Amino acid sequence: MKILVVDDFSTMRRIVKNLLRDLGFSNTVEADDGKTALPILEKGGIDFLVTDWNMPGMTGIDLLKAVRANPKLVDLPVLMVTAEAKKEQIVMAAQAGVNGYVIKPFTAATLKEKIEKIFERIEG
């Protein structure tokens, strides 16, 4: 299981990476915005995407749309971890095909719960 973590704040990438390691996912790669994330995804081999929304260059929502528009990536599970909390934004992310939405600041338990839920749904 290889996970791509996308956030423009390196502190947040480190936190998410460490939490993922704690949950048993130690194979992670990082990108600091959608622009750098997309080539990594297109190269293949990523099983799960965790992305922030507000990033310079290419935002998380645009990354999500690009992922869903790519036949190779259309089924990639995507978890959005963001400070964006407007209801219309959450609805927009849902319509764009996000698999889970976590708002910052979040707890380790919330992240764990959402990731497990996504995997349950994929396996089930």
Add this chain to the structure above:
Amino acid sequence: MANDIRLALAKDLVSALEQGNEAAADTVLDEIAGLRETQLFQEIGRLTRQLHDSMSGFSLDKKITVMTENDIPDAKERLQYVITMTEQAADKTLTVVENLLPVSQELNDEVEHLSEKWGRFLDKEMPFEEFKNMSAEITNHFHGTKNSIQQVQQGLNEILMAQSFQDITGQVIKRVIDLVQNLETSMVGLISIAGGKKTGADFTNEPELPGPVVPGVDDKEVGDVATSQDDVDDLLSSLGF
């Protein structure tokens, strides 16, 4: 220039009158009246322009009023939130460290105590009764260590999570910087207008991506934002998630 023309026309008028040339005198008088009208129109034009500039100045002024009334108090609350968040993170980290230091000290003391005994056992200086006691102590130590290490790991995770303030506060501070820049732009705009150079540039106060919800600032309008993960979950499940 205008004076030269008027003087020339006046001289023409005097000479025409002296010569008794009525027709020529009338022509000169018409010319003087025409000149007068042109100047009047120019002056009206100038005043209109000034009025227009002042009006645009007023609308810019209104933006500054909005900023002073809403955005600056907002910015103060946002910065206050930054203080609260950084304080919480520091507090949490310090508390965990303070709780873990004795745990680590206790482990250290036990290891020292046991390794001293273990050394005597290896040197064959330990009576059997004491060896039996040491075995029990070592068993206890293993149990205790397992618990202590779990505590340490949990504490380390808490310290890790406490660092998430940096992302949130970074976003909040960026927003305040944007506000200060906007304020600066409109002040420069106002000064330019006062100097009669140009009209102020337009700007928007509301960023495209609102970012972190600052309690007391962004949650004023009920129902607009999700203030907790539960809100998000409810909204998503109402959408069939």
